Amino acid sequence: MDKTPLPFAKLMGLNITEVTPERVTAELKVRNDLWTRPAILHGGAIMAFADTVGAYATVANLPEGTTTTTIESKTNFFAAVPAGDTAKAECTPLHRGRTTMVWQTRISRGDGKLAAIVTQTQLVLPGKR
Amino acid sequence: MDKTPLPFAKLMGLNITEVTPERVTAELKVRNDLWTRPAILHGGAIMAFADTVGAYATVANLPEGTTTTTIESKTNFFAAVPAGDTAKAECTPLHRGRTTMVWQTRISRGDGKLAAIVTQTQLVLPGKR
Amino acid sequence: MDKTPLPFAKLMGLNITEVTPERVTAELKVRNDLWTRPAILHGGAIMAFADTVGAYATVANLPEGTTTTTIESKTNFFAAVPAGDTAKAECTPLHRGRTTMVWQTRISRGDGKLAAIVTQTQLVLPGKR
Amino acid sequence: MDKTPLPFAKLMGLNITEVTPERVTAELKVRNDLWTRPAILHGGAIMAFADTVGAYATVANLPEGTTTTTIESKTNFFAAVPAGDTAKAECTPLHRGRTTMVWQTRISRGDGKLAAIVTQTQLVLPGKR
Numbered sequence: 385m386d387k388t389p390l391p392f393a394k395l396m397g398l399n400i401t402e403v404t405p406e407r408v409t410a411e412l413k414v415r416n417d418l419w420t421r422p423a424i425l426h427g428g429a430i431m432a433f434a435d436t437v438g439a440y441a442t443v444a445n446l447p448e449g450t451t452t453t454t455i456e457s458k459t460n461f462f463a464a465v466p467a468g469d470t471a472k473a474e475c476t477p478l479h480r481g482r483t484t485m486v487w488q489t490r491i492s493r494g495d496g497k498l499a500a501i502v503t504q505t506q507l508v509l510p511g512k513r
Numbered sequence: 514m515d516k517t518p519l520p521f522a523k524l525m526g527l528n529i530t531e532v533t534p535e536r537v538t539a540e541l542k543v544r545n546d547l548w549t550r551p552a553i554l555h556g557g558a559i560m561a562f563a564d565t566v567g568a569y570a571t572v573a574n575l576p577e578g579t580t581t582t583t584i585e586s587k588t589n590f591f592a593a594v595p596a597g598d599t600a601k602a603e604c605t606p607l608h609r610g611r612t613t614m615v616w617q618t619r620i621s622r623g624d625g626k627l628a629a630i631v632t633q634t635q636l637v638l639p640g641k642r
Numbered sequence: 643m644d645k646t647p648l649p650f651a652k653l654m655g656l657n658i659t660e661v662t663p664e665r666v667t668a669e670l671k672v673r674n675d676l677w678t679r680p681a682i683l684h685g686g687a688i689m690a691f692a693d694t695v696g697a698y699a700t701v702a703n704l705p706e707g708t709t710t711t712t713i714e715s716k717t718n719f720f721a722a723v724p725a726g727d728t729a730k731a732e733c734t735p736l737h738r739g740r741t742t743m744v745w746q747t748r749i750s751r752g753d754g755k756l757a758a759i760v761t762q763t764q765l766v767l768p769g770k771r
Numbered sequence: 772m773d774k775t776p777l778p779f780a781k782l783m784g785l786n787i788t789e790v791t792p793e794r795v796t797a798e799l800k801v802r803n804d805l806w807t808r809p810a811i812l813h814g815g816a817i818m819a820f821a822d823t824v825g826a827y828a829t830v831a832n833l834p835e836g837t838t839t840t841t842i843e844s845k846t847n848f849f850a851a852v853p854a855g856d857t858a859k860a861e862c863t864p865l866h867r868g869r870t871t872m873v874w875q876t877r878i879s880r881g882d883g884k885l886a887a888i889v890t891q892t893q894l895v896l897p898g899k900r
Contacts, residue, residue, distance in 0.1 A: 391548040392555035395524065419520040420568070426521035427583045428561025435557035439549070454556045455742060456714060456763060458587045458845050460873050460890065462866045478888060479849045483765065484713060486847050501865060503847065503890070505714060505763070507741065584871060585843060585892060587716050589744050589761065591737045607759060608720045612894065613842060615718050630736060632718065632761070634843060634892070636870065649806040650813035653782065677778040678826070684779035685841045686822035690815025697807070712814045716845045 393436045396429060400440060408441040408475040414467055425465035425499075431457065434489040434502035437475045441487050442506040445480055451511040452485075457504040462497075469494045483508055522565045525558060529569060537570040537604040543596055554594035554628075560586065563618040563631035566604045570616050571635040574609055580640040581614075586633040591626075598623045612637055651694045654687060658698060666699040666733040672725055683723035683757075689715065692747040692760035695733045699745050700764040703738055709769040710743075715762040720755075727752045741766055780823045783816060787827060795828040795862040801854050812852035812886075818844065821876040821889035824862045828874050829893040832867055838898040839872075844891040849884075856881045870895055 389400075396418065402409040412418075412425075412433045420426040435457060442452045465471045472492050479486040484505055491500040518529075525547065531538040541547075541554075541562045549555040564586060571581045594600045601621050608615040613634055620629040647658075654676065660667040670676075670683075670691045678684040693715060700710045723729045730750050737744040742763055749758040776785075783805065789796040799805075799812075799820045807813040822844060829839045852858045859879050866873040871892055878887040 390550055390555065391546050392558050395546045417520045417524040421519055426519065426561065426564070427586070428557075428564035429521050431560040431564065431586065431588075432555065432557025435555070435560065453593075454590055456587070456589045457556070457560065458585070458716065458890070459560075460585045460865065460892065461583055462868075462873070464582075478847065479885070481849075483767070486849070498866070501890075503845070503888075505847065509741070587761070587845065589736065589763065591739075591744070607718065608756070610720075612896070615720070627737070630761075632716070632759075634718065638870070648808055648813065649804045650816050653804040675778045675782045679777055684777065684819065684822070685844070686815075686819025687779050689818040689822065689844065689846075690813065693813070693815035693818065711851075712848055714845070714847045715814070715818065716843070717818075718843045719841055722840075 390436065392432065396432060398433055398436060403440050403444055405444045406476065408437050408444065410437045410473045412471045414465055414469050414471060416467065419467060423467040425471060427461060430491055430500050431459050431502060433471065433473055434491060435504065437473045437489050438487040438504045441475045442485050445485060446508065449510060450508050452506045452508055455505050455507050457502060459500055459502045461500045463493065463499045465493050465499050471499060478503065519565065521561065525561060527562055527565060532569050532573055534573045535605065537566050537573065539566045539602045541600045543594055543598050543600065545596065548596060552596040554600060556590060559620055559629050560588050560631060562600065562602055563620060564633065566602045566618050567616040567633045570604045571614050574614060575637065578639060579637050581635045581637055584634050584636050586631060588629055588631045590629045592622065592628045594622050594628050600628065648694065650690065654690060656691055656694060661698055661702055663702045664734065666695050666702065668695050668731045670729045672723055672727050672729065674725065677725060681725040683729060685719060688749055688758050689717050689760060691729065691731055692749060693762065695731045695747050696745040696762045696764065699733045700743050703743060704766065707768060708766050710764045710766055713763050713765050715760060717758055717760045719758045721751065721757045723751050723757050729757065777823065779819065783819060785820055785823060790827050790831055792831045793863065795824050795831065797824045797860045799858045801852055801856050801858065803854065806854060810854040812858060814848060817878055817887050818846050818889060820858065820860055821878060822891065824860045824876050825874040825891045828862045829872050832872060833895065836897060837895050839893045839895055842892050842894050844889060846887055846889045848887045850880065850886045852880050852886050858886065
C-alpha cells in the first residue's frame with residue numbers, strides 16, 4: 385500500500401502505527417492547533433482521525449480492481465482527550481463483504497480511557513484506486 | 514458570543530458567515546492540505562466542518578450558566594467536493610430542548626449539489642463556558 | 643407495486659396512506675400492544691414504522707431488475723407519542739443514486755409535534771424482487 | 772426489576788434470557804408475523820428487539836430516583852435472519868455515566884453469524900420509573 389500520508393492526515397499530524405487487514409492502529413498528538421475551546425481535542429479532529437484509520441483498513445482489504453468511498457459514519461463521544469495527550473486509534477472490522485465493509489474504531493486516551501467509538505460504512509466499487 | 518476562531522477551525526481555514534439561534538452558515542475552501550486521495554475534500558474534514566458549525570449553533574442557544582458537549586454525530590456522504598471548490602454549510606435545529614439539542618447541517622458544493630448531511634446531538638449541562 | 647401488507651407491518655397495524663417516488667406517508671395507531679412502560683409508543687415500534695415506510699419509498703424508485711436491502715438506519719427521538727394517539731410518518735429522499743438511496747422519515751404526533759427522525763441507507767442490488 | 776414483559780415486546784414474542792448490570796441477553800423466534808418480504812426477519816423487528824434489550828440493560832444500572840429515555844439509536848445490518856430461525860441478542864455497555872449510558876447490542880443468528888449491531892444512547896433523568 386502507498387503509505388505517503390494523505391494531505392489532511394498530514395495537516396493534522398496523525399501517525400499510522402500498524403496496518404494489517406485485521407487491524408489498523410494510529411496515534412494523534414493533541415497539538416494546540418487541534419483544540420476546541422476548552423483546550424481539549426476537537427470532536428471533529430477525533431472523527432477525521434478515525435475516518436483516516438478506517439480508510440487504511442478498507443484499502444488493506446480491497447480486492448484488485450476495486451476502490452472505495454465512505455457512505456456513512458457514526459461517532460459516540462464518551463470522554464475528552466486533554467491538551468498534550470496522545471490519542472490512540474484501533475480499527476477492527478465488523479463486516480467485510482463484497483459490496484460493503486463496516487469498521488469500528490476505538491479512540492482512547494493516554495490513560496487508556498475510551499474517548500470515542502466511530503463506526504463507518506465503506507462501499508466497495510469497481511474502479512482504479 | 515466570542516467569535517475568536519477555535520484553533521482546529523482556524524487550522525482548517527473555515528469561515529463562519531452567519532450565526533443566529535435559528536441558523537448558522539459557514540464556508541470551507543478545499544485547500545490542497547484538506548484533500549484525501551484522490552484530490553477531493555477529506556470526509557473527516559467535512560465532519561469537522563459540520564461539527565464546528567453545530568457547536569456555534571448550540572452556543573447561540575445555550576441558556577446562561579450552561580455549557581455543552583457533543584455526545585454523538587452521524588454523517589451521510591452523497592457526493593465528493595472537488596479540489597479548489599468551496600464547501601458551504603447550513604445548520605438548522607431539529608430539536609432544542611432543555612437537556613439536548615439536535616442539529617442538522619447540510620454541506621453543499623459550489624454547484625449547489627448536496628455533498629453530506631451531518632446530524633449531531635449536544636448535551637446541555639450546568640456549568641461555565 | 644404489490645401493496646399486500648408485509649407481515650410485520652400487518653402485526654403492528656400500520657397503514658400506508660400515500661406512495662409516490664418522491665414521498666411516502668403512513669399512519670400508526672398507538673394501540674395498547676405497541677406500548678413500552680410508561681404507556682407511550684415503544685421506540686422500537688417507531689423505528690419499525692419508519693423502516694417500513696423507507697422500504698416502500700425505495701421500492702417505488704427501484705429500476706427494473708434490481709432489489710434492495712437496508713444497510714443502516716439512525717433514529718433521533720425527540721418526543722413521546724402518547725397512548726391512543728396516531729403517529730404519522732412522512733418519508734422523503736435525501737439521495738437517490740444508482741448504488742444507494744438515503745431516506746429521511748419524520749415521525750410526528752397527532753398534535754403535529756416532531757417525535758422522531760429516522761435516516762436510513764438502502765443498497766440497490768441487481769436481482770429479482 | 773419488574774420483569775412483566777412490556778406490551779410491544781410481548782406482541783413480538785421476545786424472551787429476555789439474562790439480565791445483569793453488565794450484560795443482557797434475549798431471544799426472538801422469527802415467527803411468520805415478524806417477516807418482511809422475502810421471508811426474513813423484518814429489519815424493524817431487529818431494531819425493536821435490540822431497543823428492548825438496551826432498555827433492560829439501562830434499567831439494571833439506573834440509580835434510585837432516576838428514569839431513562841432513549842435519545843438515539845443506530846443500526847448496521849450485516850446478514851438476514853431466515854424464517855424459523857431464532858435471533859439472539861447480547862447487550863453490553865460502551866459507556867455508563869451519570870448523564871448518559873451507551874449500549875451496544877449484537878444480534879446474531881442461530882448459526883452464530885452476526886446479523887446486526889445496534890448502538891443506542893440512553894439519557895438518565897431525575898424522576899420516578
